[in-house]
Amino acid sequence: MDFADTQDETAFREKARSFLAENAENKANAKRTNGTGWNKDEALAAAQLWQAKKFDAGFAGLTMPTEYGGQGLSPIMQVIYHQEEADYVTPRGVYEIGLGMCIPTMFAYATEAQKQRFAKPALRGEEIWCQLFSEPAGGSDLAGLRTRAERDGNADDANWVINGQKIWTSGAQFSDYAILVARSDFDVPKHKGLTFFFLSMKSPGIEIRPIKQVSGAANFNEVYFTDVRIPDSQRLGAVGEGWKVSLTTLMNERFAVGIAPAPDFEEVFDLVRDTELEDGPALDNALVRDRLADWYVRQQGLRNAHFRTMTALSKGGTPGPESSINKVVSAVKYQDISFFGTDMQEMAGIITDPEIAAMDGLFQTGVLSSPGYRIAGGTDEILRNIIAERVLGLPQDVRLDKEGAFRDLPTGRD
Amino acid sequence: MNFEFNDDQRMLRDQARRFLLDKSPPAVVRETLETDQAYDKDLWRQFGEMGWLGAAIPEVYGGSGLGHLELCVIAEELGRALAPTPFASSIYLGAEALMTAGSEEQKQSYLPDIATGAAIWxxxxxxxxxxxxxxxxxxxxxxxxxxxxxxxxxxxxxxxxxxxxxxxxxxxxxxxxxxxxxxxxxxxxxxxxxxxxxxxxxxxxxxxxxxxxxxxxxGWPLLERIQDRAAVLMAFEQVGGAEVAMEMAKEYAMGRYAFGRPIAGYQAIKHRLADMYIQTELARSNCYYGAWALSTDAAELAVAAATARVSATEAYHFASKENIQIHGGMGFTWEFNCHLYYRRSRNLALALGSQRRWKDRLIRALERRNAA
Missing domain, CATH: 2.40.110.10 (Butyryl-CoA Dehydrogenase, subunit A, domain 2)
Structure with a gap:
């Protein structure tokens, strides 16, 4: 056992390090911030600039084919780059969905001309993509979606007209393109009536409304479709096979959804070192130490599981179940640490003002942001089902939606 | 990055698993449970003959000189099989203490008998x-x-x-x-x-x-160093035991029908099994880090050992108690083997001191590291 890189990995890591050192600010020197605010214009401009820099230096699309502007490297290099980038303040986020989910789906299903047209601008950060999947009636049960895709005429290549509503769409407000799954047939069983498309977010008939979250931020949107027209050439996969295409996208989501943000163990450890309780320093309190130890072993468990995944990737294998464990463990830890951090501040823990709250209100922000992490990208419950069914091989839940026409399924609404 | 056991070590694991399935099945464990027999002497003798007892003892002291990673591999299998022998006492504690602090004379006079199993410490x-x-x-x-x-x-x-x-x-x-x-x-x-x-x-x-x-x-710092070494090895036993408890629960839930279908299909059971899996994987990953620190005498050993121990204790505790729960009434009978793992889980959790004290020890080690 050792933690050494191979020769190729060392060379790549050094290249990444020097690129980052020259072009980004190290977290060690940066002021701690407690919000992302990535829907602001200047944040967007900064993200675009950074993506272009990455592209020019050969760090965009690391695992994508070289003929479309990618680097054609193995997944381990992607992991190495992420490890190095984690030490720097970089405006990430805007491109994660596009490059992590949309473009890989395009690679699997789009025509050669479409791949040539769309891959490079996405990699350079010139075009932003979003994913139009979830609906009010289709969240964890994504295939329950009801947005309607109807053909305009009877020809085999007739164009499509979309009506309905999507929800929880990250980045819809500044996206140029999107992938979309919609229901093209209400008379067949649920999973057989879906069709998959990509479209311009500037298409007439699209209306975007931000959703204000518990935290006050608005990272998500509702997207309404009124007679939005999509050429049949922008269909991905066969008519009625949208579920199969969606699974390609979702498989990539499991790798794209990252670990929850700070406060983690380091931040709560910092906090209790500076906190005085009624009977002395908080760090000397037995209850505090007990909780700290719980979070440390979970954090390290994820870190060490990641080393195991890296080993598998380094040998050309596929990622293990780590990706499904990661979010279940880290989102709950994020919420628990945030609660505990406000508890440590006693009655003043309720105050969010960064001038008053410890560590610029990091824990208060965590209280208000963490519920979202337990839901986004697969709820705690759905992820446990995934582990139970796909890793442990346990039976699926009882399903009442596998047979019969979708339109006949109960909806709980009149 | 090479954070995995190598091919030879995996081969050792497979051999050990096959051997113990044959020689230390539940019926053998039960002989120690149900009679006055303190340990299985036949099993112990064979551990000596196969070089398991001396796996981490250098050849000059009569060991097989394989190394500590190999000893970790063996420990996990002993934990899976609940092997009724004084392995932890004699090897993780006795031999490790002698190798850590013994004089040349002490090592020469004591280690060879430990390696054959002739002496128990x-x-x-x-x-x-x-x-x-x-x-x-x-x-x-x-x-x-x-x-x-x-x-x-x-x-x-x-x-x-x-x-x-x-x-x-x-x-x-x-x-x-x-x-x-x-x-x-x-x-x-x-x-x-x-x-x-x-x-x-x-x-x-x-x-x-x-x-x-x-x-x-x-004195005391030496004791803590020996305990750190033993904690890593014991954590492998704990993870081995936790994994078997999870496998038992899964197998039973797949075969047990209630309300017209296997209970493994109900989310209350599925999610509990998923939680067992999560905890066991985290503990296993922490054990690997402990194994690395143990085998390289890394400065991180104190932190790594406490981390492995705390998470392995938690994982085994959870898996062994929920294994009984998933088995329902049958899990609470003497006849079913669930209690063997439940008992061993409690034993190992207390063997080197309570979870409370190990958590405290982990934070102490982190304080020392931060101060350094």
Whole structure:
């Protein structure tokens, strides 16, 4: 056992390090911030600039084919780059969905001309993509979606007209393109009536409304479709096979959804070192130490599981179940640490003002942001089902939606 | 990055698993549970013959000189099989203590018999139901004679020698040291005591002017270093046990029908099994880090060992108790094997001191690291 890189990995890591050192600010020197605010214009401009820099230096699309502007490297290099980038303040986020989910789906299903047209601008950060999947009636049960895709005429290549509503769409407000799954047939069983498309977010008939979250931020949107027209050439996969295409996208989501943000163990450890309780320093309190130890072993468990995944990737294998464990463990830890951090501040823990709250209100922000992490990208419950069914091989839940026409399924609404 | 056991080590694991499935099935474990037999002598002899006992002992001292990673592999399999032998006492504690602090002469005279299994060693630390801290130790040594009472001592009733933690002199504030005592010699009285896990034996040792030989010069810090080493190895046993408890629960839930379908299809059961899996994977990953620190004598050993121990204790605790729960009433019968893992889980969780104290120890190690 050792933690050494191979020769190729060392060379790549050094290249990444020097690129980052020259072009980004190290977290060690940066002021701690407690919000992302990535829907602001200047944040967007900064993200675009950074993506272009990455592209020019050969760090965009690391695992994508070289003929479309990618680097054609193995997944381990992607992991190495992420490890190095984690030490720097970089405006990430805007491109994660596009490059992590949309473009890989395009690679699997789009025509050669479409791949040539769309891959490079996405990699350079010139075009932003979003994913139009979830609906009010289709969240964890994504295939329950009801947005309607109807053909305009009877020809085999007739164009499509979309009506309905999507929800929880990250980045819809500044996206140029999107992938979309919609229901093209209400008379067949649920999973057989879906069709998959990509479209311009500037298409007439699209209306975007931000959703204000518990935290006050608005990272998500509702997207309404009124007679939005999509050429049949922008269909991905066969008519009625949208579920199969969606699974390609979702498989990539499991790798794209990252670990929850700070406060983690380091931040709560910092906090209790500076906190005085009624009977002395908080760090000397037995209850505090007990909780700290719980979070440390979970954090390290994820870190060490990641080393195991890296080993598998380094040998050309596929990622293990780590990706499904990661979010279940880290989102709950994020919420628990945030609660505990406000508890440590006693009655003043309720105050969010960064001038008053410890560590610029990091824990208060965590209280208000963490519920979202337990839901986004697969709820705690759905992820446990995934582990139970796909890793442990346990039976699926009882399903009442596998047979019969979708339109006949109960909806709980009149 | 090479954070995995290598091909040879995996081959050793497969051999060990096959051997133990054959020689240490539940029926064999139950012989120790249900009779007065303190351990399985036949199994113990074969561990010696196969070179398992001496896996981490250098060849010059009669070991097979494989290394600590190999010993971790064996430990996990012993944990899976609940092997009813004094392996942890004699190897993780006895041999490790000698290799860490023994003089050349001590290593030469004691390690070869440990490696063959001819001699069994144990660690005598606890003095009853209170934390085993340096301050609480009352056993003392003067003029090379050791007196006091130790309870419980794992395998104390069958061991040939004990490493006894005792104060140097009877004065208040005297520092603790480690002493080797011949348990078959003069001034030693031992009695077997009943425990939650009769598949492993526990004893009360009373010393009255028993001749004692000093081990190392450091005392308490040395004890903690030995415990760190043992904690990593024991954590592998714990993860092995936790994984079997999870496998048992899964197999039973798949075959047990209620309300017209396997109970493994209900989310209350699925999610609990998923939680067992999550905890076991986290613990396993922490154990790997511990194995690396143990095998390289890394400065991180104290942090890595406590991390592995705390998460492995938690994972085994959860898996063994929920295994009974998923089995329902049958899980609570003597006939089903669930209780064997439940008992062992409690045994290992207490064997090196409570979870509370290991968590405290982890934070202490982190404080030291941050101060450095």
């Amino acid at each position: 144990c660690l005598a630390l606890s003095e009853g139901p209170r934390p085993a801290t340096e301050k609480n130790i009352t056993t003392s040594v003067s003029d090379g004679k050791l007196s006091g009472e130790k309870l419980p001592v794992a395998d104390g009733d069958i061991a040939d020698r004990a490493i006894v933690v005792a104060k140097d002199g009877a004065a208040d504030g005297a520092l603790a040291g480690l002493y080797i005592v011949d348990l078959n010699g003069a001034g030693v009285e031992r009695t077997t005591v009943d425990s939650v896990d009769p598949t492993r034996s526990q004893a009360r040792l009373v010393f009255r002017d028993a001749p004692a030989e000093k081990l190392g010069d450091e």
